Amino acid sequence: MTTSIIPKFEVLFNLQEHSAGTTVTKISPDGSHLLSADQEGTVIIWDLRTGRSLQRFNLSTSQGISAAIWCPVYPNEPAEAFAIGEATGRVTIYRRLQATNYDYASTLEAFTGPVEDIAYDPRHRRLAMAGDGCLKLFGLNGAYTMSFIHSTTPREQIARSTGFYSDGACVFVCFLEAQHITCYAINPWAVQFDGDLDTRIGCAVLREGGELFVSNLKDGMDVYTFPPRAIPVRNARFHIDRNFPLDVAVATSGEFAVIGGEDGHARIYNTHLGVMDALLPHGNHDSLIQHVDVYTAGRRTIIVTGCADDTDGSLKVWVPVARSRRILGASEAFRHWASWGLRYACLVIAVYVATLVVFKWLSRLIVTTLSPTNLPMENITGVRWRRVAEHILE
Structure with missing residues (x-):
């Protein structure tokens, strides 16, 4: 997709195996697999080509899965491994050997409270983790063992989002109620930017070389230049009552972003036109569609939306309406x-x-x-x- 016209989407799969609200939806880097988790600690790996669940396991000692990321060490195996962050502060890596099921690889107690967010830089094999009011950085070796690199000084506010930029040479962390963002150069470690945004930060995603998309827990989504100024350059407004942190996912092409909603819909934001382009109806009028993800490569586009209601963990996989159907x-x-x-x-x-x-x-x-x-x-x-x-x- 190279124009400002965003295609219409239709549901390809309606996945119904979670018995509790979803907490994670992550598409693998090659778009072949989906990792989902719910409030009861159940993790499911899906085949996005068939809609079948490939593996299912439950972390019985977990208080819920709070974050996850695909973290392949080898570029030719983009769905080889993933990291899961729990509400207890534990981070565990699972890997797949020779196309078998995913098995335990390593674990560490990263925080005393929930792991709020995890990001991965495949170029330098680094994991960034947000929790306990700070940012922690770990290296990853070929055996998927984590090694500590750096930790920032803890703050009293919630460290909500993190991500890499500048080809993995830098990392940022955002704080929820403090409306604060800090950006660091990694080697050598140095502060690049430190400042406040206009609203709270429910979720922050950086489009590489572009803009920072922030769900603001107030009235929609804000778009900032990067490094950000105090005032956003664009706003996307929609009704919010319950102030849940809504996921934002940005297409690799940069042409659109997807954000969750609390009215049973996810929304597609057209970055070229600066407007909400479409609604993706997922649940009832009051369903919390909190978790979303998007994958784009060439002409292939996949959007995943997940319901976070207590007893509804449904997932929907969306693809552009087929050309034959458009004709x-x-x-x-x-x-x-x-x-x-x-x-x-x-x-x-x-x-x-x-x-x-x-x-x-x-x-x-x-x-x-x-x-x-x-x-x-x-x-x-x-x-x-x-x-x-x-x-x-x-």
């Missing part, structure tokens, strides 16, 4: 307008014929009325009208 829709529209045009043409012809018949009938009436037996010949005006009528009847 069929255009053909149906053409047939509709052609049929309408034919009916209109028939109506016009009928009116014309009726008008002609009435006009000829009136002309005969005029000839009869103005005939010599009824009108003196010396009445020049009458004679002229009679001749006109006779000429019409010819």
